[in-house]
Amino acid sequence: MSSATTDKVALVTGASRGIGAHLATALAQDGYAVAALARSQGSLTELTERLRGGGVTVLPLACDVTDADSVAQVVRQVTGELGRIDLLVNNAGLIEDEVPIWEADADQWWQVLVTNVRGPFLMIRAVVPVMIEQGGGRIVNMNSGAGTKENPVLTAYTASKSALGRITGGTAAAGAEHGVLAFDLAPGVVQTDMTASMDMHQGRTEWTDPQDVTELLLALASGDLDAWSGRMVRAGSDPVEKLRELAAQGLPDTARLVRLLPWGEDDPVAD
Template sequence: MANLEGTVAVVTGAGRGIGREIALHQARAGAKVAALARTAREIEETAALIVAEGGQAIALPVDLVDRAVVEAAIARVVADLGPVDTLVNNHGSFRAFGPIWECDPDTWWSDVEINLRGTFHTCRAVAPAMRARGRGRIVNLVGGGTGTSFPNGSGYAASKAAIMRFTECFNDTVKDAGVHAFAVDPGLVRTAMTELQLYSDEGKKHLPDIERLFDEGVNIPPSRAAALIADIAAGRFDKLAGRMLRGVEDRDALEQAMDDLVASDGRALRLTRLDD
């Protein structure tokens, strides 16, 4: 297990599913954890689970679209737990399904705003102190549509592709100061988000492949991404900063492949050259 003793981790979307598992893994590796999300009851449950296992955690209800609220939350983390060593942006919204002429424009934009603007706000809030201390790691979760088309999921896909590019740009801006940023695709995990896709009328109509994949047994345990992120937080994959890692992969094999991935410019968001 990764050793995160003496570190402080902030995990957004930490009230359930993948986010709760990430928070628990960070705590079990020794980190003090701040669990952030909009629903107080859920993150309080996450914090209570960590405390029950002997860890230290606080729960902070946050609307990540509100920059002032985010900045106040990060200040509270620093005051209560100490400087932030690891930030994991796990929050996500995917409620606009279908072709854009059928999607509610406000819902479509809300997905983009929560996913992308929320990530911008948290990164902006922690970056100056990380740079000043000369260390820090940020993990931004991506997913379906990051590198390929996602028919009838354009808002979510556009936001995740943007987060991938943002992660690379951000990493290239801060890496010389000892700060590293990563993108992680957890794979298809059964969460409240995918339940909405499975059982809502719009989801059944426009995203039938989700049900098919689950029927075929594709259901990645959230612990896979959580364990990977704990290793990232401990520095195991620093060579791959600015790139995308996947929860489904064998971490030992990934470590062996790091030099080749960097040499080939793999796991990055790139356009195919016209002369290829």
């Protein structure tokens, strides 16, 4: 590792390419030591060499985020070598083939749920005790607006992102007294290998700028937007300054939360 020192440590899953590589790079440039995780350590070579070339401390680690033992071992290694974890970014994720649910491959469908839900759960489960012991920390779950509405051909992905929102909210609610905050960050539609391969994005000419995603991540990591803990923000649609203004004004209890909408005041679920 580089001899550069830092008092900020970020752990980023799915860091080898796409949005994850953008996030890891932005954090490194902002002064974080970065623990970069991917299924294969070899896939992190380019990122590691590039960031270390800039004098950044990078710890590349192979990790299957769906395996509890692998996650626990990696978290022990990160804390052992870097001393702490101030920020966890749950970015690793999958998407299924775009077909109606009755045409879906059962194993592929379930693997999306395992990766997108069990993965963040295991990472949070392992990292939060570290954060509590050190006095606090922040978690950013890379979510999606897709988790707030139905999609006829992506039932696994949308279900996983809805579930991830529940994980974020529960983590924020339980973690508040310990100084642990959690956020959902929807990156919009960034041009990556995954989005470029999707039928729904064929012919798309307007993409979310990765810089919008990284700017929002850094604002969440800095503490500027702590009032948004437990809520969703979206790159490309939510300027950081606007989010600051809204937080200063006071956020409504239901702002940016996924909730069941009652049909009216006489709906029993409204009680």
